[in-house]
Structure formats: C-alpha cells, structure tokens
Amino acid sequence: MRYFIELSYFGKAYHGWQNQPDSISVQEVLEENLSKVLRSKIDIVGAGRTDAGVHAKQMFAHFDNSEVDTALLKYKLNSMLPKDVAISEIFLVREDSHARFDATSRSYEYHIVQEKDAFSRDFAWFLKYELDVEKMNEAAAILKKYTNFKSFSKSRTDVKTYNCRIDHAVWKVEDNKLVFHITADRFLRNMVRAVVGTLVEIGQNKYPVSHIHEVIESKDRGMAGTSVPAHGLYLTRIEYPDNIRID
Numbered sequence: 001m002r003y004f005i006e007l008s009y010f011g012k013a014y015h016g017w018q019n020q021p022d023s024i025s026v027q028e029v030l031e032e033n034l035s036k037v038l039r040s041k042i043d044i045v046g047a048g049r050t051d052a053g054v055h056a057k058q059m060f061a062h063f064d065n066s067e068v069d070t071a072l073l074k075y076k077l078n079s080m081l082p083k084d085v086a087i088s089e090i091f092l093v094r095e096d097s098h099a100r101f102d103a104t105s106r107s108y109e110y111h112i113v114q115e116k117d118a119f120s121r122d123f124a125w126f127l128k129y130e131l132d133v134e135k136m137n138e139a140a141a142i143l144k145k146y147t148n149f150k151s152f153s154k155s156r157t158d159v160k161t162y163n164c165r166i167d168h169a170v171w172k173v174e175d176n177k178l179v180f181h182i183t184a185d186r187f188l189r190n191m192v193r194a195v196v197g198t199l200v201e202i203g204q205n206k207y208p209v210s211h212i213h214e215v216i217e218s219k220d221r222g223m224a225g226t227s228v229p230a231h232g233l234y235l236t237r238i239e240y241p242d243n244i245r246i247d
Contacts, residue, residue, distance in 0.1 A: 001064065001065060001066060001067055001092060001095070002062055002063070002064050002092070002093050002094070002095050002097055003062065003063055003064075003065065003068070003070065003090055003091065003092055003093065004060055004061070004062050004090070004091055004093050004097070004099060004244075004245075005030070005044070005060065005061050005062070005063070005087060005089075005090050006058065006059070006060055006087070006088040006089040006090075006091075007030070007056070007059050007060075007061070007085060007086060007087050007088060008056055008057050008058060008059065008085075008086050008088065009026050009055065009056050009059065009084055009085045009086070010055050010084040010085075010122075011026070011050060011052070011053050011054045011055040011056070011084075011230070011231075012053060012055075012084070012122055012231065013082070013084055014026050014029075014052065014053075014084075015052045016049060016050050016051050016052045016053075016054065017046050017048070017049045017050045017056070017059070018046070018049045019031075023052075026050075026056075026059075026085060027044060027046060027061070029081065029082060029085060030044060030061065030077075030081070030085065031043065031044055033077055033080045033081055034063065034077065036080065037073060037076045037077060037080070038065055038068070038073075040065075042063050042065065043063065044061040044062065044063045045061060045062050045063075045098065045099050045100060046059065046060070046061045046099060046100065047059060047060040047061065047099045047100050047103050047106070047238050048100060048103070048106065048186075048187070048235075048238075049189070050233075050235055051189075051190065051193070051230050051233075052230060053229075053230030053231050054230045054231075054233045054234070054235065055123075055231075055233065055234045055235070056234065056235040056236075057234050057235065057236045057237075058088075058235065058236060058237050058238060059235060059238070060099045060103070060238050060240075061099050062093065062097065062098065062099040068090075070089075070090040070091060070092070073090055074087050074089065074090050077090075091245055091246075092245070092246045093244050093245055093246060094243075094244060094246060097244050102240055102241065102244055103238050103239065103240060104185065104239045104240060104241065105167065105183055105184065105185055105237075105238070105239040106183070106184060106185075106186065106187060106235065106237070106238050106239075107168075107181070107182065107183040107235075107236045107237040107238075108181075108182050108183075108187070108192045108233060108234060108235055108236060109179050109180065109181055109182075109233075109234045109236050110125075110179065110180040110182075110192060110193075110196045110228065110232050110233050110234075111123065111124035111125065111177050111178075111179050111232045111233075111234070112124060112125050112126075112127050112131075112177060112178040112179070112180075112200075112232060113125070113126050113127075113176070113177050113178075114126075114127055114128060114129075114130075114131070114178065115128075115176070116128075120177075122231055123231065123232075124177055124231075124232050125228055125229050125231070125232035127200070129204055130204075131178065131200065131203035131204060132202075132203050132204075132205060133171050133173070133178065133203065135202055135203055135205075135209050136171050136199045136200070136202055136203040137170060137171050138209045139198075139199050139202045139209045139211075139212040140169040140170055140171060140180070140182075140199060141169065141170075142209070142212045142213065142216075143166045143169045143182075143195065143212070143216075144166050144167070144168075144169060146166075146216045147163045147164065147165060148162050148163055148216070148219065149162055149163075149164050149188060149191060149195075149216065150162040150188075150219040150220075150221075151194075151215050151216055151218055151219055151220055151221055151223055151224045152188060152190070152191045152194035152195050152198070152221070152224050153188035153189060153190065153191060153194075153221065154188070154189040154190035154194075154221075155221055159188060159189075162188060162219075164184045164185060164186050164187060164188065164191070165184060165185045165186075166182065166183070166184045167183045167184060167185075168181060168182060168183040169181070169182045169183075169195075171199075180196055180199070182195070183237075190227055192233060193227040193228045193229075193230065193233060194221070194224045194225065194227050195224075196225075196228045196232075196233075197224065197225030197226045197227055197228045198211075198212065198215055198224045198225035199212075199225070200225060200228065201225045201226075
C-alpha cells in the first residue's frame with residue numbers, strides 16, 4: 001500500500017531535503033523516524049528537492065508499507081521528529097501514485113525585508129537598497145512567455161530538459177515584506193533563487209526590464225543574477241490530481 005505524507009519544515013538546520021553523504025537532510029530525519037515507528041527500513045520519495053537552508057510550508061513524500069493507522073502514525077512521528085519538522089497529514093493513495101512525477105504544479109515564495117529586523121533574520125533576506133517593484137513585476141511577467149530556463153539552472157545538473165511552464169510570477173508587498181510568488185509545473189535546481197537575483201538587479205536599476213529577454217535567450221547562467229540567500233525561500237504549495245487520493 002502506498003501512502004503520502006504532507007509535512008512542513010524550517011530549513012536552517014538541514015542541508016536541503018535530499019539525503020546527503022556527510023550532511024543532515026530532512027529526508028534522512030524523516031526516514032529514520034518512520035523506520036523506527038514502523039519497525040522496518042522505510043525509504044521515502046519526495047516531491048522534489050530544496051536547497052540547504054530553504055524552508056517548506058508544504059512538502060509531500062510517499063512510502064510503501066502494509067496497512068497502518070495514519071492518525072496514530074502522524075501522532076507518533078510528530079512526537080519523535082525535531083521541532084523544525086512537522087507532519088500535517090498521512091493518507092492512502094493509489095498504488096501507482098508518485099509524489100514527484102504526479103505533481104502538476106509547485107509554488108514558491110521569496111521574502112525580502114528592507115528595514116533591519118532582528119526577528120526576521122532567519123526568515124527573510126535583508127536588502128537595504130531601494131527597489132523599483134513595478135519594473136520587477138514587468139520583468140516577472142515576461143517569464144511566462146518562455147519555456148527554456150537554462151540560464152537560471154545550477155551548473156553541472158543532470159536534468160534531461162530545461163523546459164518549465166511558469167503560470168504565475170508576481171511581486172507583492174505583504175506585512176512590511178516584499179514577497180515574490182511563482183508557480184510552475186516544475187523548477188530547475190536553484191532556479192527560483194537565480195530568477196529572484198535577476199529581478200532584483202532590474203529593480204535596482206542595474207538593467208532595463210528588457211534585460212530579462214537577453215538573460216533567458218542566452219541560455220547562459222553567467223548572464224543571470226546572483227543566487228539570493230536560501231533562508232528567504234519557501235516551498236509553499238504542491239498540487240496533485242484530485243483522483244490520486246483514496247478516502
């Protein structure tokens with residue numbers, strides 16, 4: 001039987017989602033505790049990967065096991081997991097369901113604060129420079145006109161395609177923060193942080209709005225902006241087909 005786990009985590013203490021040989025990951029912590037509760041070696045498959053220090057308000061993973069009491073499993077896991085990892089729900093899905101390949105869209109937010117705030121240093125990027133949000137939104141809208149985003153992909157990645165469909169990309173002012181919202185069918189490694197870095201450079205008037213065309217069409221990571229700090233980035237939502245779940 002296959003189960004989905006919905007969880008969230010604060011990423012500061014972890015070297016990303018995916019297992020690493022010499023660093024602690026969210027996947028490792030979850031697998032270890034799940035295996036203890038179920039008294040057998042359990043491997044989990046995540047909906048994707050997040051970089052070191054990135055947070056997730058919503059993440060999904062799947063695992064296979066015989067029938068379990070999902071409410072009791074959730075309770076036991078939350079009792080054992082570190083305080084920075086929380087299980088929201090565990091539910092039964094179709095046998096052929098896949099946390100990564102069945103996801104139809106993913107959404108991220110990037111948070112920027114522009115006044116020094118002692119309480120947001122681990123939750124948002126402090127950027128003291130003035131930004132032209134209107135220009136940043138003009139450039140963000142252009143992203144939806146393209147599909148190949150090699151320019152924003154981490155170097156030496158093993159992906160088969162650099163194509164993504166961006167459905168939503170906009171900057172908003174929320175609670176004294178500047179928040180970038182982006183939704184796509186998939187993302188490349190480091191893509192959101194590189195996109196934000198590029199848009200911020202346009203917002204600082206280092207480049208005109210049209211620069212975004214040059215960056216994307218160059219397919220050259222060196223043309224894009226600096227990758228912004230990980231602690232301002234949040235995976236916020238992952239969508240699946242309605243019929244994936246067995247109630």
